[in-house]
Amino acid sequence: MSWTTVLDVVGALLLLLGALLCLAGAIGLMRFPDTLSRLHAATKPQTLGLILVLTGLAATLRTWSAVTTLVMLAATQFFTSPVTAHLVGRAAYHNGNVDESTLEVDELSDALARAEDDEPT
Amino acid sequence: MTVVAALALVLLGSAAALVLVRLFRGPSNLDRIVAAEILMVIVIAGVATESALQRTATNLPLLLVLGLVGFVGGVAVTRFMSRDTDDGRTTGSARTARSTPTAAVIDRGTAAITDTADTVEAAGSPDAPHPDPRAEGGPP
Numbered sequence: 001m002s003w004t005t006v007l008d009v010v011g012a013l014l015l016l017l018g019a020l021l022c023l024a025g026a027i028g029l030m031r032f033p034d035t036l037s038r039l040h041a042a043t044k045p046q047t048l049g050l051i052l053v054l055t056g057l058a059a060t061l062r063t064w065s066a067v068t069t070l071v072m073l074a075a076t077q078f079f080t081s082p083v084t085a086h087l088v089g090r091a092a093y094h095n096g097n098v099d100e101s102t103l104e105v106d107e108l109s110d111a112l113a114r115a116e117d118d119e120p121t
Numbered sequence: 122m123t124v125v126a127a128l129a130l131v132l133l134g135s136a137a138a139l140v141l142v143r144l145f146r147g148p149s150n151l152d153r154i155v156a157a158e159i160l161m162v163i164v165i166a167g168v169a170t171e172s173a174l175q176r177t178a179t180n181l182p183l184l185l186v187l188g189l190v191g192f193v194g195g196v197a198v199t200r201f202m203s204r205d206t207d208d209g210r211t212t213g214s215a216r217t218a219r220s221t222p223t224a225a226v227i228d229r230g231t232a233a234i235t236d237t238a239d240t241v242e243a244a245g246s247p248d249a250p251h252p253d254p255r256a257e258g259g260p261p
Contacts, residue, residue, distance in 0.1 A: 012125040015170055019129035019136075022163050026136035029143050029159055035151050038143075042155045045136075045162050053166045060122075060173040069181040073188055080192035084158060087196060091203035092151050 007059045014056030021049035034099055035092040039085055046081040050074065126174040130167065137163045154198050161191030 021044060028041025054070045061067075092098055093108055100106065137160060144156040165187050172180040 008122065011173065012122055015129050015173055016125055016132075018166055019132040019170070022159075022166055023132045023136040023139075025159055026139035026143075026163070029156060030139045035149060035155070038152055038155050042159050045159060045166075050162055050165060053169045057169045057173045060176065061178055063178065066178045066181060069178075069185065073181075073185050076185070076192075077188055080188070081158075084154075084192060084195040084199065087199040087203070088151055088154055091199055092149075094203055095149070095151070097149055097151060 004062075007062060011056040011059035014052050014059065016056075018045075018049045018051075018053030018056060021045050021052060025049065034102065035097045036089060037102075039088055039092075043081060043085055046085075047078060050077050122174065126170050129170045133163050133167050133170065137167075150202055151199070154195055154202070157198075158191060158195050161187060161195075165191075 025041050025045035028044070029038050032038045032041055051074055054074050058067045058070045140156050140160050140163065144153050144160065147153055165184055168180050168184055168187070172178065
């Protein structure tokens with residue numbers, strides 16, 4: 001069993017795991033009741049699933065140019081997906097799409113109330 | 122490798138079908154944005170599986186472009202959705218409607234008819250340097 005065979009098997013396994021995580025995220029997106037909980041389900045394939053798929057691809061290709069491009073893609077995704085998630089959650093909160101009885105902690109409404117008190121009218 | 126890639130593509134295809142159902146049903150546009158983000162990730166994973174199957178690196182710039190386009194599109198549409206919350210004049214939201222500047226002016230305007238001193242108290246800012254002239258001017 002040579003080194004390349006091991007890398008091929010590892011790459012195939014990682015690709016399969018990433019696809020499985022994408023399916024799990026899609027099922028969560030389908031079944032969860034709320035925008036925020038759907039966001040919670042959606043961010044799993046965005047980071048971990050994509051990392052698994054890209055690591056599998058890197059283990060299959062095994063060239064440095066491919067690895068650097070894939071690392072750059074993974075870093076881009078890591079930096080950009082929290083931005084989108086934050087914006088979507090904030091917009092959901094401001095549009096009143098959030099069921100407040102499901103929230104354990106609601107720090108944003110406290111902060112908004114404080115900002116309202118401090119606001120010079 | 123072929124079997125594994127086919128299995129991964131089947132998983133990704135069913136995931137994309139579920140996400141498309143969510144994209145169709147909504148209920149709000151924010152859910153559609155989330156679904157579109159996931160759909161972009163699924164497309165990226167599909168292209169990556171394809172290029173792992175072919176053992177070619179020609180698709181890698183395509184992956185990078187897909188990721189960036191998904192991010193920019195999602196942020197743009199989300200900003201469009203929450204556009205009217207920036208200046209604090211949200212309409213149609215029970216949570217923020219009570220705190221809009223317009224509502225505060227109306228409250229103070231009606232209170233100024235009876236007593237100006239109580240007005241500043243009721244507005245919750247006793248140390249306001251320059252009260253609104255419309256509130257001080259009495260009933261319109």
